[in-house]
Amino acid sequence: MTIGVTHGVSLMGLAGTLVQIEVDISDGLPHYSLLGLPDLALMESRDRVRSALVNSQEIWPNKKVTVSLSPAWLPKSGSNYDLPIAVAILAAQEVIPAERLHRAVFYGELALDGRIREARGVLPALISLLHSDVQTVIVPQANAAEAKLVSGLEIIPMENISELLKWLRTGIRVETEEVISIEKVNDFKDLSDVAGQPDARYALEVAATGGHHILMIGPPGTGKTMLAERLPSLLPELHEKAALEVSAIHSVAGALKERGLFSKVPPFISPHHTTTRTAMVGGGSSVIKPGACSLAHNGVLFIDEAPECVSGVLDALRQPLESGEITITRAIGSATFPADFILVLAANPCPCGRLSGRGRGCSCSSLQVRRYLNRLSGPLIDRVDLRIKVEPPSRTAFASGEVGESSAVVRERVALARARAAKRFATLNISRNAEIPAFALRNEFKAERTGMSLLHNEMDRENLTARGFHKTLRLAWSIADLAEHELPLLEDVKRALALREGMELFG
Ligand SMILES: [Zn+2]
Structure with a gap:
């Protein structure tokens, strides 16, 4: 034998x-x-x-x-x-x-x-x-x-x-009919479906430009999910290598069919707030499978009602947010999956969800409200640059039937802004404004003088922490790139500060 x-x-x-x-x-x-x-x-x-x-x-x-x-x-x-x-x-x-x-x-x-x-x-x-x-x-x-x-x-x-x-x-093969279905390519939800909401739309555009993580705070029914779902449509189409990498991750998870074989649209993954740690970051006993954060690689990870997440699940996202990948170790070995995504968190303004504007009908105590939002505090929220309030669309915007810009128009602007940033980062090992290191923001990536003075004043008045200072400046760069400014002007810095208004809710 x-x-x-x-x-x-x-x-x-x-x-x-x-x-x-x-x-x-x-x-x-x-x-x-x-x-x-x-x-x-x-x-x-x-x-x-x-x-x-x-x-x-x-x-x-x-x-x-x-x-x-x-x-x-x-x-x-x-x-x-x-x-x-x-x-x-x-x-x-x-x-x-x-x-x-x-x-x-x-x-x-x-x-x-x-x-x-x-x-x-x-x-x-x-x-x-x-x-x-x-x-x-x-x-x-x-x-x-x-x-x-x-x-x-x-x-x-x-x-x-x-x-x-x-x-x-x-050497003879039974000829099987080749059935390769051509799935819908570039099937995404369009920004033009969103009525009104100019501020939130702009925040998404800035997030797409600089790769900034974003927190949206607003009562139920204000369209936070609808907005988040449209973020992938503002991102540049994935180039071949990136698309293949995304498909490979989905293949290991057994989710390639849902994703679509030839899709070049950045993925949008929205785990429910009851999701387990394993489902969020990956794991398993016999085969190590990627979690939601890896399925969202090169795309968007959206967590609605984030404060309701099971304890420890959000914290598990720290490693991918820091390094763009996640390593999972089990008895059978350890596996590393890429996990570089834009994080979008949504939260109600209070446990009952009615605390907005004049706070009609909200019965939550201020302590309850603080406890609720504090579930989002800590190292995770520190990485979120944009914190916006989302209010119900104004009645006039809703009734006028006015159609906002389409995703294609905004995506074009985002691509141009990203190209400006890429030129600036030619000698650095980064590609997006959200990644500019703090020391670089204090040296070669400063804003215009008046803009820097405004930020320093805000710090002196204790309206801004050192960390907030850096985040605002990173946002200002994305805003400047969109406005085709050589560097952030005073108006860009002011606009960046406005995109962090959700901050005050964290006291
Ligand atoms: Zn309430």
Whole structure:
């Protein structure tokens, strides 16, 4: 008997590692052993592989079968090794030729009847193989469209194990009709749907320009969600590499279909305030899956009724807000996912939600109001540059039927403003105004003299903390970029201060 050798991929986060599968079949009592740090799902591969082979009229060796996965130190999880294990078992029995196994990778889970099930993570697995000497990858038919986003590898989608074995033995492929649905591209909600709300619209434009995080405070029904949902439409379309990265994350989460294969729109993810820490930042026991903050990578993470969030969930966003990525460590290993997003938080002005304008009908005590908003204080809120109040749209704006600017018009302005900023940052390792370091704001990125005096005066009067000073200045840069000013003028600084009016609610 020979040793059957095939290859699969181990995926940890978005990082794939080539895994070699060796099968040895020797005489002795029927026995199956699996070596190389398999998890429970992988241990169960024996039963799936055996049923799939037997039900596909192949022979299961009633002998001593040893399956070894290497590198041995790498923890291996999940069921995507079924396919390479099945093929290696047949190769060890010399019932398939070894030639097509050379420089080929098999990826997929087997159903008991021999079907190859749709898999998670096909896209990042393939991307990780791009710089290896792998030539051919066999993937589940259901993942064919996703797999073909990657060029540079021969992708062979297969429906079931019989089809696969026919190809391995004869080189003949059952032609499956290529069904690649062209999903709607650039399907987003448009800013022109928003009636009135000039201040909030402008705040979104500034947020999109500088990548500033934003907190919207207003009573229910003022359109906070409607506004937040339109922020992605103001951001520049994702370039190819960024779009592929977003798709890869969604692939691992099994959410690529909802996202749309060819979407270049920055994602919009809105976890409910009852969401768990794992759902927010990622986790899991057998496979580490990305959380909402990674699904929102290169886009927008919106949390409505943020003060109602389960304790600790918002704090868990600290790491991604600081570093643009999140590392999750579990018994099976640790995975890092990108998580660079614009955070949009929405909150009612008080627990009952009626405290606005003249505070009609609000029965909350001032202590209750303070406690409620204090749930948003701390390191997370420190990273939020924009804090605006959202009031119900004025009746005149609502009744006039006047249509505001469309997303396309605003997006154009944002793109020009971002280009101005990019030129300025040519020698720095940053790309957005929200990232300007504090020391740079006090040196090469100062506002015009009168603007700086205004900020210093505000600090002297204790209207502004040192941190608030830096945030206001970052905002002023985005405002200046939008207004095509060389540097923030006094009017830009004043406007920036106005965009932080929500501050006073935090005392
Ligand atoms: Zn109230």
